[in-house]
Amino acid sequence: MCGIVGVFCNDVDLTPHITYYALFSLQHRGQESAGMAVSGVGVNLYKDMGLVSEVFSNKILSMLKGNSSIGHVRYSTTGQSRIENAQPLAVKSRYGSIAVAHNGNLVNYRELRKELEIDGKVFHTDSDTEVIVYLLSSYLLDNDLETALSMLTKKLMGSFTLTLLLNDMVVGYRDPMGFKPLCVGEGEFGYIIASESCAIDSVGAELIRDVRPGEAVIIEDGDLRFEKIAGSDKKCVCVFEYIYFARPDSVIDGRNVYRVRYNIGRTLAKESPAEVDLVSPVPDSGTTSSIGYAHESGKPYLEALIKNRYVGRTFIIPGQENRELSVKLKMNVLRDNVNGKRVLLIDDSIVRGTTSRKIVELVRKAGAKEIHFRVGSPPIVSPCYFGIDMSTREELIASEKSVEDIRRDIMADSLAYLSLEGLLDSVGIRREDLCLACLTSRYPVPVECAMKC
Amino acid sequence: MCGIVGVFCNDVDLTPHITYYALFSLQHRGQESAGMAVSGVGVNLYKDMGLVSEVFSNKILSMLKGNSSIGHVRYSTTGQSRIENAQPLAVKSRYGSIAVAHNGNLVNYRELRKELEIDGKVFHTDSDTEVIVYLLSSYLLDNDLETALSMLTKKLMGSFTLTLLLNDMVVGYRDPMGFKPLCVGEGEFGYIIASESCAIDSVGAELIRDVRPGEAVIIEDGDLRFEKIAGSDKKCVCVFEYIYFARPDSVIDGRNVYRVRYNIGRTLAKESPAEVDLVSPVPDSGTTSSIGYAHESGKPYLEALIKNRYVGRTFIIPGQENRELSVKLKMNVLRDNVNGKRVLLIDDSIVRGTTSRKIVELVRKAGAKEIHFRVGSPPIVSPCYFGIDMSTREELIASEKSVEDIRRDIMADSLAYLSLEGLLDSVGIRREDLCLACLTSRYPVPVECAMKC
Amino acid sequence: MCGIVGVFCNDVDLTPHITYYALFSLQHRGQESAGMAVSGVGVNLYKDMGLVSEVFSNKILSMLKGNSSIGHVRYSTTGQSRIENAQPLAVKSRYGSIAVAHNGNLVNYRELRKELEIDGKVFHTDSDTEVIVYLLSSYLLDNDLETALSMLTKKLMGSFTLTLLLNDMVVGYRDPMGFKPLCVGEGEFGYIIASESCAIDSVGAELIRDVRPGEAVIIEDGDLRFEKIAGSDKKCVCVFEYIYFARPDSVIDGRNVYRVRYNIGRTLAKESPAEVDLVSPVPDSGTTSSIGYAHESGKPYLEALIKNRYVGRTFIIPGQENRELSVKLKMNVLRDNVNGKRVLLIDDSIVRGTTSRKIVELVRKAGAKEIHFRVGSPPIVSPCYFGIDMSTREELIASEKSVEDIRRDIMADSLAYLSLEGLLDSVGIRREDLCLACLTSRYPVPVECAMKC
Amino acid sequence: MCGIVGVFCNDVDLTPHITYYALFSLQHRGQESAGMAVSGVGVNLYKDMGLVSEVFSNKILSMLKGNSSIGHVRYSTTGQSRIENAQPLAVKSRYGSIAVAHNGNLVNYRELRKELEIDGKVFHTDSDTEVIVYLLSSYLLDNDLETALSMLTKKLMGSFTLTLLLNDMVVGYRDPMGFKPLCVGEGEFGYIIASESCAIDSVGAELIRDVRPGEAVIIEDGDLRFEKIAGSDKKCVCVFEYIYFARPDSVIDGRNVYRVRYNIGRTLAKESPAEVDLVSPVPDSGTTSSIGYAHESGKPYLEALIKNRYVGRTFIIPGQENRELSVKLKMNVLRDNVNGKRVLLIDDSIVRGTTSRKIVELVRKAGAKEIHFRVGSPPIVSPCYFGIDMSTREELIASEKSVEDIRRDIMADSLAYLSLEGLLDSVGIRREDLCLACLTSRYPVPVECAMKC
Ligand SMILES: Nc1ncnc2c1ncn2[C@@H]1O[C@H](COP(=O)(O)OP(=O)(O)O)[C@@H](O)[C@H]1O
Ligand SMILES: Nc1ncnc2c1ncn2[C@@H]1O[C@H](COP(=O)(O)OP(=O)(O)O)[C@@H](O)[C@H]1O
Ligand SMILES: Nc1ncnc2c1ncn2[C@@H]1O[C@H](COP(=O)(O)OP(=O)(O)O)[C@@H](O)[C@H]1O
Ligand SMILES: Nc1ncnc2c1ncn2[C@@H]1O[C@H](COP(=O)(O)OP(=O)(O)O)[C@@H](O)[C@H]1O
Ligand code: SF4
Ligand code: SF4
Ligand code: SF4
Ligand code: SF4
Ligand SMILES: [Mg+2]
Ligand SMILES: [Mg+2]
Ligand SMILES: [Mg+2]
Ligand SMILES: [Mg+2]
Helix, strand or coil: CCEEEEEEECCCCCHHHHHHHHHHHCHHHCCCEEEEEEEECEEEEEEEECCHHHHCCHHHHHHCCCCEEEEEEECCCCCCCCHHHCCCEEEEECCEEEEEEEEEEECCHHHHHHHHHHCCCCECCCCHHHHHHHHHHHHHHHCCHHHHHHHHHHHCCEEEEEEEEECCEEEEEECCCCCCCCEEEEECCEEEEECCHHHHHHCCCEEEEECCCCEEEEEECCEEEEEECCCCCCCCEEHHHHHHHCCCCCEECCEEHHHHHHHHHHHHHHHCCCCCCEEEECCCCCHHHHHHHHHHHCCCECCCEEECCCCCCCCCCCCCCCHHHHHHHCEEECHHHHCCCEEEEEECCCCCCHHHHHHHHHHHHCCCCEEEEEECCCCCCCCCCCCCCCCCCCCCHHHCCCHHHHHHHHCCCEEEECCHHHHHHHHCCCHHHEECHHHHCCCCCCCHHHCCC | CCEEEEEEECCCCCHHHHHHHHHHHCHHHCCCEEEEEEEECEEEEEEEECCHHHHCCHHHHHHCCCCEEEEEEECCCCCCCCHHHCCCEEEEECCEEEEEEEEEEECCHHHHHHHHHHCCCCECCCCHHHHHHHHHHHHHHHCCHHHHHHHHHHHCCEEEEEEEEECCEEEEEECCCCCCCCEEEEECCEEEEECCHHHHHHCCCEEEEECCCCEEEEEECCEEEEEECCCCCCCCEEHHHHHHHCCCCCEECCEEHHHHHHHHHHHHHHHCCCCCCEEEECCCCCHHHHHHHHHHHCCCECCCEEECCCCCCCCCCCCCCCHHHHHHHCEEECHHHHCCCEEEEEECCCCCCHHHHHHHHHHHHCCCCEEEEEECCCCCCCCCCCCCCCCCCCCCHHHCCCHHHHHHHHCCCEEEECCHHHHHHHHCCCHHHEECHHHHCCCCCCCHHHCCC | CCEEEEEEECCCCCHHHHHHHHHHHCHHHCCCEEEEEEEECEEEEEEEECCHHHHCCHHHHHCCCCCEEEEEEECCCCCCCCHHHCCCEEEEECCEEEEEEEEEEECCHHHHHHHHHHCCCCECCCCHHHHHHHHHHHHHHHCCHHHHHHHHHHHCCEEEEEEEEECCEEEEEECCCCCCCCEEEEECCEEEEECCHHHHHHCCCEEEEECCCCEEEEEECCEEEEEECCCCCCCCEECHHHHHHCCCCCEECCEEHHHHHHHHHHHHHHHCCCCCCEEEECCCCCHHHHHHHHHHHCCCECCCEEECCCCCCCCCCCCCCCHHHHHHHCEEECHHHHCCCEEEEEECCCCCCHHHHHHHHHHHHCCCCEEEEEECCCCCCCCCCCCCCCCCCCCCHHHCCCHHHHHHHHCCCEEEECCHHHHHHHHCCCHHHEECHHHHCCCCCCCHHHCCC | CCEEEEEEECCCCCHHHHHHHHHHHCHHHCCCEEEEEEEECEEEEEEEECCHHHHCCHHHHHCCCCCEEEEEEECCCCCCCCHHHCCCEEEEECCEEEEEEEEEEECCHHHHHHHHHHCCCCECCCCHHHHHHHHHHHHHHHCCHHHHHHHHHHHCCEEEEEEEEECCEEEEEECCCCCCCCEEEECCCEEEEECCHHHHHHCCCEEEEECCCCEEEEEECCEEEEEECCCCCCCCEEHHHHHHHCCCCCEECCEEHHHHHHHHHHHHHHHCCCCCCEEEECCCCCHHHHHHHHHHHCCCECCCEEECCCCCCCCCCCCCCCHHHHHHHCEEECHHHHCCCEEEEEECCCCCCHHHHHHHHHHHHCCCCEEEEEECCCCCCCCCCCCCCCCCCCCCHHHCCCHHHHHHHHCCCEEEECCHHHHHHHHCCCHHHEECHHHHCCCCCCCHHHCCC
16 A cells, blocks of 8 residues: 655646655555655656655755656555665666556566566566566557556556656556546646545645546646546445545545545444444544444544554554553543443454454443444455555454454454445445455455465 | 653663653653653663654663653753753762753743852753752752752742652652642552653553642652642642643543543533534644534534644655645645535634634635634733743734734634633633633733743 | 675675675775675675665674675765665576676676667666676576676676676676686685685685686585686786775785885886985875885885875865865875975876875975975876776876976976886786776777766 | 864854864864864854764854854763763853863862862763863852963862863963873964864964963963963873874974884884894884884885774674684785795884784784884883873783783784883983873872772
C-alpha cells in the first residue's frame, strides 16, 4: 500500500512543492520512504527513508526544477526496509528517461522476473516495480504509449496503479480491475494525478474525476487527455480503501469515504443493536462509523479512549520487555466516561485480535459494566495479494475462529461484525465491481502462485 | 508550559523507562526539549532538543541507572530555542546534587536575578529555573528541606510547580497558589509524581491524589510523605488547563478534564443555541465540547474537518511563500458533510483569530449555508504571566475587539463565547480557587513588573 | 581513480573486517564513497558517501557475514557526487548475483551504452561500471567465466581493473593494457586481491604477485588460480601511479613506489642541480623525491613547509571570500629554515600551477634568498582518459606554456622538470610497457571520441 | 592540553572567521571539542563536540558577529568526554558577561572548589575552569581587572593560561610560572592572542611577542597593552611543548620549535651514535629530530615507516578483537628501505612503550638487521599535573624500569634517551626557567594533593 502522485505545473519552481504537498497529504498511505522524480533539464530523482517532511527540505526541493514530476510514499510491506526499494524507480534507455511510481502488487511477479531473467535482463532491486519498468521500457521502444500500456496490461497480473514520468510526459494509469484508486485534479498551476482526492484538495485544485479502471490519463505539452487502454469484464475496486485505508476526506470512485464509514456505522446499528449507555470509537479508525452508529441507534456518542498522538511510525518503546508497563502508552481510558456503564466499542476491522483484546481489558478495568464490540467490516478470512498487507505480518484471527470464539478471545460481552450485504449497502458500489477477496476468499485473479513471502 | 515528572522505583534499571513513559505521556505539554536526571552512582543528566522519542534511545536509557529521577519536557515560550534552556537543571554544591524541573513562570524573575547578581551570583543560563536552583541551593545549606521550601516560597512570585532530585531524594512541590497541576501515583514499581494523571495511568500506576497548593510530596528512602509547606489565602488553579492544555484523559484537582470540556459544550448549547444541521469540532481541541454541545442541543455531531495527523511540531511547509497552496495542508473539509448545511463549529478558544477565519473560509467554500462559531471559553483579553504562552507570540484579538467585530473578522454568521459563569459551572471549582486572569484581567499577583518579553 | 578489493576468508565473521581494513589502506585512492558486497546467505551490499571509517560501523560490518566479498573506494572525478554512483554495483540475473568494483575509465563508454540502449537495455546509473555489468552479465549467461571475460575484453576500450563477486566466487581482472594496478596476497585467513600491496600488508598477508595485464585471478571454493584471459601487444602501466597516486609503501608490478620516487629525486639532482642551502619537499607528495635529491646532491634535506594535517577531504574554509587570510591555513613556512637561504623545493608534478605559485610566494615572504623549483615528472601536457582525473577540474598549465613561462608564472628563480628519460630510468620499466600519454600526448588507444565531460 | 585564542577585529563579520582559522591551526592541541564566544550585541557562545571544521559551519559563523572573541579547542584528558566540559565557559553576573578559555590544570582545584562550596557556590560542571570563572567573577565585582587577576593568581596553584572575554574586552593571561605558552600578534584586521605562533601566521598576522609569565595582554576599545600582574621567583615553561606538543612551525618564548627538535636530533647523534645504514623517524613526531640526527651523524635520512594519514581522532578500528590483523593499519614498513639494513629509529618520547615495541617488531619482520632506538627526550618518570595528560591514561614505562629493561621490552638492539643536559642545550632555555618535572620528579609546586582522578 503506497501513495502515488503525478504533477504538471506551469511554474518550474512550483512543481516540486506541489508534489511535496500532495505526498504529504498521502502520508497515511506510506511512512517508510518518500521520493519524487522531476523532469526539467533531464530527470532528477530524490528519495530517502523517512516521512515526507523528513526526506525533503526546502533546499532539496529548490534543486528539483521542472514542469513535470511524479512522487511516491512507500509502506513497508515486508521486513525489507531498504533504500533500494524506495520509489520512484528511474532509468534511462533508448526511449529516454522513464520513472515509475507504483501502488499495488503483481501476483505473477516471480514468473515475470524469471522470464525477464531468461531473456537476459539484469535486476538491481527486489521490487516488482523493476519488472514493470523493464517491460514498459521494452514496449515503449517500438510502440506508442497506448500500445505499450496495453501490452503491459496483458502481461501483468495483480494490481498496478501507476504514475509515470516518460521524459517530460506525465501519465497516470490504473489497471483494468482498478484495485487501487487514482484520480485527477486541475488547479491554477496545472494538473495533478493522485491516489486520493485529499491530495488534490491539499494543493487547492479541483477534482476532475477518477481515472477509470483500464484507463490512462496523459499530460503532454500541458494538455491532459484520458485514454481507454484496456477493458475488463469485471471491476475490482478494493473495498478496504473505504473501510480502513483511505483518508476519510477523500472521495474514491465517486463514493465519499466518510459517508461510507458513517453508513457502515448506521448499518451496524441496524444489524447489531445493543442496550448500551454510550457508543465509542477505537480511535482513530473507528471514529466515523461510531458516529454513524450513535446517530442511528440514538445512543450517545462519547469517547472511551484517548490515543496518544505522538505514537508514530518510528515510535519504539524503549524497554519493550516491560510490556506490562508499556501497554497504556498508546491509549488511555476515559474512566469517568465508562465507569459503571455499558459501552459499545467500534473499530473498523479486526486483524489479529491482539489490540482489540487489550482495549477491552483496559475499558473493563476502568469499570465498564458491559463491553459490546462492533466491527465495521465482515471478518477478514483471507490474505490480500493486491497490495494491502494484512497477512504477512500476522495471522488473521477470523481465518480460523468463529465469531463466538473471537468474542471469547477478546473478552467482550458481545461481538458483531458487519454483514457483507451491509457493507455493500454502505459502500454503494455493485458487488461485481468490488474486490472482496479478503472477506470472501474468492480472488478475482488466480493467486496460487502468488504466495509472496 | 512544560511537563514535569518525578519517579522513585525499586528497580534501578526500570527507573529511566518509567520516567520515559511518563514524559512521553506529557509530550503535549512541551515538544521542544526533553530531559531527565537520574540518581544512581551520582546524578546523571541527559537532555537534548526534540521529542521524548527522539532524545532518548534504549542505549541512553540503559546508561541512566538509579532509583530516583526527575524529568522534564519543555515548551518553547520564546524564540530562545536553545539547549542551554533545556531542563532539568542540575548542579552540585556543598549540599550535594540538586536537579530541578520547573513548570511555571516567575513574575519577579528579573528582580530576583538582580538581587542574586548583587550578591555575587553568576548565571549560566537565561532561565528563571536557575534563580530557583540558586535560592534553593543556598537555603538547603543551613535548613532542612521543609524550611528551605518555605523560604523559597516567600521569595518567589508567580507560578512554580517543581520536581526536585536532591541527592537521591525525590520531591514534588506546588506553589501555594497552585497555578500548575501536580499529582502523585503509586504502582508496583514505586511512586510517581507528574504534571497530569495521564502520566500515572501510562505507567500502570494508580493516582493517590493531587499535590495541594503549598504542599510538598517527599520520597525518601522509599517512603512517601506529604508536607504542608506554605498556606495561602487564595488558590489560583489555571482554568486553561481544563479549557485547552491538559490531556482530556487527565484528572486535575479532582476534576475530570474530559468532563469539564463536555460540560462546556453543554453549557454553550444552553447559552448560545443555534438553528443548525450539525455540530462540528475544530479538531482536536474542539472535539470534546462539540460532543457536549451536540448532546445538549439534540443536533447531530458530525465532523466537518479532518486534520492531517502528520502536521507536527517540526513541520515546516517548504515554500511557505506559496501560502495560497499551503493553507489546506493542515485541515481539509468534509465537503459532503457541510455542503448546503447550517454548520455549528466549536473551538476551545480564539487567540489571534487567524486560524478561525481560515477555517470558516474553508467550510464556506465547501458549500456551507450558514456557519455558527462557538467558543469554549470567554474571550481571552489579557496575557498570561504564569507560564501559558498566549501573549508573546501574537496579539489577542479579543483584547481590542468586540465579539461582533471578531465575528465579522472571522466571517462567521454568528459567534458566541462561553460566559464566565458558564465556565465556572462547567469546571465545578469555586471562582476564588481559580486563576481567570487572562479572561478577566484581574491578576492574582502584581505583574506590572513582569512584562517578560 | 578508485581503490578496489576482493577477499576470500575462511571465517565468515572476519570477511567484512578484512575488507574494511584493506579499503581503509586504500583510502588515499578515493575519499568520496565506500562500499562492499559480501556473499553469505545471498549477496549483501552496503555503500554510502564518505570515508571508509564513516561509512562502516562495527554494527554494519557484523551484519555482512560471508566468505567472499569485494569492496570499493571512489574518487569523485566529476561533480556527480551521488550515492547512485557509489560502488560496488550489484545486480541479479539468470546467472545469479553479480557485483562489480571498477577502477578505470572506458573511453568507448558512450558508444557501448548507445549500443546497449539500442539493444533495449535500461540504465539505472550514469557510470561506465553499469555497462561493464550488463555486458558481463550477458556473456556469463552462455559462457564460462574465462570466455565471458575474454568477450568483455574485446568489447571494452580504455582502462578497467575489476574485482567481481559472482555468486560466491571472487575474481580480480586487469585489462590487457594493465593501466591500473592489481595484486594478490595470501594470509592465514585466506586470500586478498587489492589495488595496491599496502592493503595486503595492512591485513597481515603476504604479496603473492601482481595480476598481469590481461590476466584474471579466480578464487573459487577456497582455491585460487590465475588465468590468462587476453594477450596484448603492448602493456600500458600508468606511470602516474609511481609519480603521485600510489602510497609510497606499495609495490606495483614489481617496482617499489618509494624507491621510484627516491630515484626520481636522485635523477633530478643529476639532471638539474642547483647551488642551494637546503632541499625541501612540498609536503606530502614531494617528500620522497626530496630525500633522493638531497642524498644525490649532498645538500641537506630540511623542511621548509608544514602542512596542517587536519586539512581533509571535507575541509571547507568558512569565509573563503577572505582569501587573503585563508591562504596560510593549509601550509605554513618554517621561517627559520628558509630565511636568508637558497631553497630548493620539490613537488611531484604541476597541474594548474596555482598551488606552486602560492607556495613560492610564501617561502619568498619568509625571507628565502633564492627559490629553485624542481618537479618529479615531465610536464603534464595532455589530459588522462584512463581514470586519473587531472584534466577535468582544471587546465594543465604545461599544455600551453613553456617551462620558462611557467617559471615566471610561479615566480621561482629556476624551474626544472624531470626528463622523460630520467623518469623511465627512475621507474625501471620499459618505455613500451608504460602509459605516458599525459606526458607525451601519444595515447595508447584512440580517444578522440572519449572527451568525457 | 588545549588551545586557546583571543581576537579583536575591526570588522564585526570577520571576527568569527579569524577565530576559526586560528583554532583550526591549533587543532593539534585538542580534537575533542571546539568553541568560541563572540561579543557583539551581547555575548554569543557556540561550542560542540568534534573538530573545528565539524563544529563550525559558515552559517554558524555568520551568526556570531562582534569585534571581540575568544576560542578554545579541548583535548580530552579524562574519560569525561562531555559537552558540559567544552569551553569557553560563559556566564553573566553583576559585572556583566564573562567568558573564559583555559589551558592548564589547577593542582589545588579540589580545595578551591570545596572552599567555594562552603561559601555557598553552586557548580554546573566538573571542570576547574568553573572555579576560575567563579573566583574571577567575584574579584571583578569590587576590583579593577589588574587587581582581580592578581588576586586570582594568588589563589590558583598549577598552570593556567587564559583568554578572557569580559564584556567586549579581550584579555590574555599567563600564570606567573608560565607553564603553557601564549603569544600576541597584530594584523591588518586587528589583534590576535593564541597558544602558538602558528595561529598568528595562519591569519596573516605578525607575531608581536610572547606574553610573559605573570603578564596580561589587554585589548580594550581597540587598544592593546601589556600589564605585569604577578612576579615569580621562577619561570617554569613546559619543556614538552618543545619536545612533542607544539607544532614544529611555532615559535615559543623566542625558541623555534623546529630548531629545538632539530637540535635534539643533533645532540642525540653526538650523545648516542650508532653504526647504522639509515636514520628513520617514527612519524610524525620523530621526523624533525631524525633529520637533525642524520645531519649530525652523516648517516642518510630515509623513511622506514609510512603512517596512514586517515588514522584520526575518531578512528575506531572495527573488530578490534582481531588485534593481529589491525596492528598494521596505522603504520606500514617500507620493507625495501630496511631489509638487510641497520636501522636507527627516533621518536620524540616513550610513554607506555607499547607502540614502540610494535614498531620495532614491524621493522624487524621486514628484515632489518639491527634496530637502534633513540628517544628525543630523557625518560618520562613522573606524571604531569599541569595539563599534559601523559599519566592518567597509561603507566609510564620509565617510572619503574631501567633503560636496559625498556630496551629488552621493546626488543631493540640498542636504546638511548637524550640526556637532560642535552635537552637543555637543545632547547636553549635556562634550566631554572623550565618545567622538567615529568623528567626529574621535582615539581615546581606542591602536588601531593593533586592526584586528580
Ligand atoms: N488525517 C487523518 N485524519 C483522520 N483519520 C485519518 C487520517 N489519516 C488517516 N486516517 C484514518 O486513520 C485510520 C488509521 O488510524 P488508527 O486507527 O489510529 O491507526 P491503526 O492503523 O493503528 O489502527 C484509518 O482509518 C485512516 O482512514
Ligand atoms: N493525546 C491526545 N488526544 C487527544 N487530545 C489531545 C491529546 N493530547 C493533547 N490533546 C488535546 O489537543 C488539543 C490541542 O490540539 P489541537 O487543537 O489539534 O492543536 P492546536 O494546539 O494547534 O489547537 C488540546 O486541547 C489538548 O487537550
Ligand atoms: N599514508 C600516506 N603516507 C604518506 N604519503 C601518502 C599516504 N597516502 C598517500 N600518500 C601520498 O600523498 C601524496 C598526496 O598528498 P599531498 O601532496 O599532501 O596532497 P595533494 O594531493 O593535495 O598534493 C601522494 O603522493 C601519495 O602517494
Ligand atoms: N601540522 C603538523 N605537521 C607536522 N607535525 C605536526 C603537525 N601538527 C602536529 N604535529 C606534530 O605531530 C606530532 C604528533 O604526531 P604523531 O607522532 O603522528 O602522533 P602521536 O601523538 O600518535 O605520536 C607532534 O610532535 C606535533 O608536534
Ligand atoms: S483482498 Fe481485500 S484488501 Fe486486498 S484488494 Fe481485495 S478487498 Fe482490498
Ligand atoms: S492567566 Fe489564564 S492561562 Fe495564565 S494561569 Fe491564569 S488562567 Fe491560566
Ligand atoms: S595518461 Fe597519464 S595518468 Fe592517465 S593512465 Fe596514462 S600515464 Fe597514467
Ligand atoms: S611536568 Fe612535564 S609535561 Fe608537565 S608541564 Fe612540566 S615539563 Fe611539561
Ligand atoms: Mg485503528
Ligand atoms: Mg486547536
Ligand atoms: Mg601534493
Ligand atoms: Mg608520535
